[in-house]
């Protein structure tokens with residue numbers, strides 16, 4: 001069993017308070033960075049660690065910091081993306097509510113490394129408790145001299161604020177987040193320029209996910225080399241896997257990156273409820289392509305899942321058993337994306353709407369065999385969407401049509417959902 005790293009504090013009483021965090025060695029890594037390392041040293045250590053962003057895209061964190069550090073425009077901003085809003089993704093919430101100082105410490109180290117003067121934690125509107133906990137934690141950090149002017153007697157200054165989203169999933173996309181932070185409608189910007197050069201107020205802005213930042217104090221305290229030896233060589237470190245659906249023990253599991261999906265479902269999450277048969281798994285959140293029960297012996301990391309034709313995304317694992325209707329599950333996921341499409345570009349706005357209409361009529365037993373080709377054709381068009389939401393929103397539909405074609409056709413043949421009682 002791997003030592004708990006990201007979840008090392010969460011079971012302690014009052015783990016959200018600064019006293020508990022300090023008693024476990026909290027802010028030691030920040031002090032080390034500030035007093036013993038140059039900003040370049042910190043960037044280098046994070047590069048050595050091999051840390052890749054845990055929000056979904058998996059971009060190397062050290063490289064992102066290097067780009068931001070090299071830009072001389074002032075002021076620079078450091079933003080934490082806490083807009084965790086995808087169905088079945090609830091890993092960042094654990095850190096926000098149970099270990100907020102790990103996140104703040106990670107931001108402080110990142111801001112020092114990149115020369116950022118101001119920071120924002122952009123938290124989803126549906127996390128009001130998390131917002132209160134973060135505001136309290138920030139107030140504590142100011143009281144103890146970890147935030148503000150001339151921190152710990154140095155010339156490093158950093159002010160940090162919490163900004164609450166208004167309920168739009170698209171604001172988890174970094175440029176839409178920045179638009180929203182500026183008080184505008186949350187819609188993605190064209191890239192390039194990338195936020196590291198032209199982000200908030202068109203100034204250099206680093207945007208990192210909550211879980212990504214929670215890794216940073218560990219890397220600085222124990223070293224990038226130590227970190228790089230955990231889990232997959234191409235994609236190291238501990239990873240939080242939220243597991244939901246038809247498993248006996250749903251929850252958030254911390255395991256080394258690259259842990260096989262089969263092990264997570266059958267050992268850690270206890271297997272399938274009532275010992276039924278596993279039918280399908282969405283391994284990387286609501287927009288990942290489905291895997292069948294024969295495909296689950298795959299390491300849970302970015303390259304392995306890409307090779308398997310799907311993606312790691314946020315690492316949220318959604319499990320379906322033999323009693324679940326694949327068409328209905330796909331319809332529910334696609335309805336979410338239709339609701340959350342910002343409407344800016346045609347392939348996503350129209351594509352998600354048409355997918356929902358077609359999936360619904362198949363699920364109701366009113367579809368035809370030709371509908372399956374139409375689903376695949378719409379999916380292909382959606383690849384040309386403006387941002388990642390539209391580019392990935394069709395994955396559940398396209399992948400389930402390909403891998404569970406017989407089940408779709410059974411709906412057509414019977415004129416009803418075979419999983420509903422007649």
Ligand code: SF4
Nearest residue numbers: 343344345348387390
């Ligand atoms: S892909 Fe969807 S969410 Fe992204 S810009 Fe287009 S309409 Fe908006």
